[in-house]
Amino acid sequence: MSSAAAGSHLEVIEGSDDWLFLRRYENLQVLDMQSDLSGWSQTHLPTMIAQCACRHEMLAARGVSYVLAVAPEKSSIYPEKLPNEYRLASPTLAELLTTACRQAGVETVDLTSALRAAKGAIDLYHRVDSHWTYYGAYVAYRSIIESVQKRVDVSVVRPDQISYLDKEGFGDLGVHMHPERRGFLQQATVSSGLETQIRAYDERERAYASYTCEGGRGKAVILRDSFATFMSPYLARSFSESSFVAPPLGLYEDMIADLAPDVVLHLCSERALLYEPEGLVDWEARSWRQIYLESHENPQWAHLIRPLRRALAEKRFDESVQLAQQLCDAGGWALEYNLADALIGAKLYEQAIEACDRIEHRGNASAFSYFLKAYGQRAIGRGEAEDTLRQALRMRPQHPRFLYELATWLAHDGDLAGAVAALRTVVARAPGFAQAWSDLSRLTAKLDEKSEADAARQQDAHVR
Secondary structure, three states, X not given: OEEOOOOOOEEEEEOHHHOEEEEEEOOEOHHHHHOOOHHHHHHHHHHHHHHHHHHHHHHHHOOOEEEEEEEOOHHHHOHHHOOOOOOOOOOOHHHHHHHHHHHOOOEEEOHHHHHHHHOOOOOOEOOOOOOEOHHHHHHHHHHHHHHHOOOOOOOOOOHHHEEEEEEEEOHHHHOOOOOOOOEEEEEEEEOOOOEEEEEEEOOOOOEEEEEEOOOOOOEEEEEOOHXXXXXXXXXXXXXXXXXXXXXXXXXXXXXXXHHOOOEEEEEEEOHHHHOOOOOOOOOOOOOHHHHHOHHHHOHHXXXXXXXXXXXXXXXXXXXXXXXXXXXXXXXOHHHOHHHHHHHHHOOOHHHHHHHHHHHHHOOOOOHHHHHHHHHHHHHOOOOOHHHHHXXXXXXXXXXXXXXXXXXXXXXXXXXXXXXXXXXXXXXXXXXXOHXXXXXXXXXXXXXXXXXXXXXXXXXXXXXX
């Protein structure tokens, strides 16, 4: 039996003993895609390995530990409850990535094995929801903390500190059945103090929260998705300071420099591995504070900032220009980079440059505003564009997104050697960015550097 509400972003399949499973999530046919992972192993997996290995190396150079853990789908832990027509591939998505990253030197946690070993009378996943229970999350938490403790001395939430209570509810799957299916949803209470420092979000579904706990030890940045919601009461009490970043899309270097954690935990769901990885995901042009804390730090203008950022994300640039101008007129001139961004999207380059000049005149220019100004200058043929882009690079050295733009310009202007030098840094810092490998192969071939061209072409094929 399958059910999906009209216009719903997910579809549900019913298994045995009233267990519901996620069949489709947005455009992902989750169960069907999990049945044959051969294509995924050739396309998505190499890029993910390269990204995780690069994150590990970047953090290790700063003395920060990196731990990767994938939350398995309910179907990966309870395949016996699926309808007979579904057979999942073995090893699973989570197992493939975990094993490959471990072989690449990344600290990983095999949550699939831990949860399978813990199966018993107590359900580890909700029957009417796609997520694990708080008890299942605690099993996963203990495995993660055991791994973290190899490098960082942190506190551990004990079982006797937790009380569980089951309440009736629909869950994210039960609510999509016809009629709606109620079941038990587990709640958890942890008996130790926790203080919330920041809870911020915007309309792009980006969220940031920070906590302090007197009984915790060490500092953590936790890249998290919905599964980590059930684990956060435990993780937040293990560290003296913890920062939860959602969704777990990228690991931003400036965030690590600012927050100075002892460990970065990368917690993602198995279904998220089905999305095609983006090679520059760790290298946003905006700073991490511009991405996550804009509304929080400017609450008086949040009613304008949130729809503005949503319009920018959805590329509705005419509307973005109007909202950004309203924001500036209301007094939010410190956020004028949003207006410059919208004007660039609307191809109003002269106005965008003027906005960036005003930002610089006020003394609050950022790498992002210099990047936007350089883009506008280049679009209308101004010769100073390269110097402006290099100003952005002085503020954020070796930034792959900025460097790739520079390499593109240099190649177009005939400076192949300069473009190749920039691309070498791009692929070193963003090894999962296939287009940079392709360009490096093409340009080194033109420079008659055959061995490097062949190596870059092979790497392009590997991560593409």
